[in-house]
Amino acid sequence: MSTTHDSDVIIVGAGPVGLMLANILGMYGHSVTLLEALDELIDYPRGVGLDDESFRTIQTVGLVETVRPHTNPQHIMRLVNGAGKVILVNNPQTLEFGWERKHGFIQPEVDRALFDGLARYENVRVLFGHRVEDVVEDADSVTAVALVTGADGQITEERFRARYLVGCEGGKSPTRKRLGVSFEGESPSTRWLVVDVNNDPLGTPNVFLGADPKRPYVSIGLPHAVRRWEFMLHDDETEEQVTDPVFVNKLLAEHVPDPANLEFIRRRVFTHHGRVASSFRKGRQIVAGDAAHLMPVWMGQGWNSGMRDATNLGWKLAAVLSGQAGDALLDTYTDERKEHSKAMVDLSLTFGRFIKVTNPLAAAARDAASSVLNLFPQVKSYFADMRFKPMPRYTRGVLADPSTQVSGSAAASITRRIIPVRTANTTVSPVGVQFPQPRVNTPAAENVLLDDAIGNWWSVVVWGNDPTDVLPQASLDKLSALGARLVSIVPETQREWAQQHMTDGVLVLGDHTGQVKKWFDDRPTPMIFLRPDRFVAGACLNQHGPATLDAILRAMSFTGRSATAPAAPALVH
Template structure:
């Protein structure tokens, strides 16, 4: 085991899962697999964390996934963003998004410095005995056999090595070698734009405290603060402008002059990036899976690029672990594509739509679009649609590894189980995900799940990686024998009747829920899902189309 540093160490020849790519998505998948006890190898072409400007925003769901992977709240520095403003040079501020407050125990929106996150995740991975992380290895070929995948990798001395893995995950970025080897190149329509990204340093006292979009059709410019006294600007290149021209110190000083005196400007880094909107037609083939930018690339207008990759990791890692450990049939892995691809595509569609709304290319379009958005903000319903982020697609699956939702239930099967502050039996106050742990958990609302099951049913549940937990209101105690927590602020218990049992997957998705009287059926239903999770017939091929038009 190491932290991607030992040049001379050879990769193990046999592992459960090979992860190709040690960026934030690959490292998070490795951390999750390690927490589940899966023998994992992570390989990357480079040894060190790249310092170029890349992702900068995370939402509450992403922070919850990082929590799930073992990162503490202070593992890396973040700035909570209270709002996102949209400015027109003609109309002034014409729109905003309210990002203040928390959801599920985490801020709605933060900015961060990606190298800090990657160092923190690599440090977390280095503590996991079942994970080996090595740099200096490049994937050359993959051969899938009946019971494994044989990966051929080359080290920096041009020596080749073979690794036998039950499963392979390609988290190797937009130019993914894994994606090319399984013939899942990006399909469908796309667009490409070049943007100059500039990070300035020593802005501790001068940086803004929010995110703003300067929606000038002559030069659209997102602008935001970042931890460590940083501030970022993104300038869209105009037709005919070259990268070299815009990256010159004189050009950067001119572009940032409205905010910083050129004599005070200290550039930490600069780079020109091309923003794409693309998605694979399938996120897997056989025993090989794609995650993060290897599977989909999201424009940055809604800050969901890295977030989508982290969602991939949370969804896939526990399913791989359950299959490898014999808790579930290999067919459950088919639900990764069924669950994740539609939502990833929906986020890409939203990013493209927001790009068109806030960054029109000509003055006439800008005047009408921004004027319309300003007018829509005058009515409560349409204002909420934008301001309270109702426009953001909900992370609720239509099909997948769960019992179908029943209309009218507050707890939606196929959606995230809420997180809240709780107190455990040792009087420790913590977030409820930490109490759920790394298991498939049968949660009792005001009832001990063990009291409703036979001994045989309890044994069967535990054999498929199951755990038990009881939630009661603050100040109550349990007479049961399973783990117990108090819902301190009464955030979870009102969502279902007393006596309800809820099955929460390790990725915090609700698999099933029913009254306690149906405890035996719940166990049988979930065992059936894990034994043969057949994907719906209509989910084998999902056509990726242009985003739907905005509906008020």
């Protein structure tokens, strides 16, 4: 007879997305059962690029110190032609979100750090060797039926019940198939051979994309002296042929003096896919990561897009589970994540087509055009600073329009015809994008990252003012029920005065670098409503605060029920 086990959320798949989502829900105090069909975590490299947005999420769940040793920050990418000439450099210098924009990383080690982090939570358990064969959903819950093979070879059935189930089982996701949603996009016929080796025979730390018309390739220096190569395969080359050591050594002969003396980790053929599910949620079942979208490897965004999913979904599930928000909040997960996922897929496919040109005349034309464009500093910096990568901008979801205070959507520009807007340095709206993460001084510590100071739930950030002076009591009561932290950021010169004169309970932060002042100087929005995922839900003049707050609460289906806000993390970094 099977036994039923209860928890708040079932996560299917102990890959990086499932592990991160379990960490977020565990941090917020919710019970999680993570079911994995394999007997252990995958121990070979897959993803190799980790970006600043993902590192910010790693910071939120308190795992920077265990992840950082398995990364190499400031991963520079050089696109070279068939002659080895550099035609494009990607080397962004920004620390906008508190971390270097690009890192190389060893995925098995980082995934292990996410897994080990779950030991902090008594309410989270991971069960390996549990293959989910069926899911039954009713009005109040969802039940996963898992088959478990015992040490004696006997197969037993176990049932797990929860309020929601999230499928993070990869591109062939049974959860997505059960939802009956389409998986739109393309799977180019081009195949690639990936080769990973230990004891990097080159030792150079960065990335080379070889746009060689004879055979495009990738060469990537990774942490822990790991080197990865990827080679495009021709149509007449079989998988058996290209994984033969003699063939692989011939491919590597142009890259290393002695291919036969390498310590190989793996040799595998793969095909790029670019697909996005038509919906990420149906009823009580949700998909995330590769189950929701498949990314070609060119922009290194597969792992990172999954982290964005977990970051977006995690706080929303927490709000619904705590009773703060209605079930409709979960519909905004598709609203907010689908379009950006599609944009990243499209960019990756386009970049891939640029690299894998095999016609010599077309390749020569590409190289010539790149040389000319590199003569223009603005064009050159556009690629160097990675400004071609579309940053997430949510236009529908948990948002309030900065001009009209309309709930649930936000235009990209502020159009209100009032002098503070007309005289602003920019009228590009900050609503729907990530708020930067500068370093600030706090009453307890100096030079800390903003997120470590304000905690991991909602915040209202006001420049120069006491939030309790510019918001009416009715709004303050709603913010209290939401569990939002009231934050005032002032020039460092004023911090001591502000700490003495502002209301108890308001967190006063000192802007000792001037970065926060510069941000508010440029924008006519001195009041920011900051979501737990660090996206701006609302930005406005102080007198528009009450209407903006009400619009945000409607967009998140806020119930008015109070819930205990998660504790702020220790002030580190």
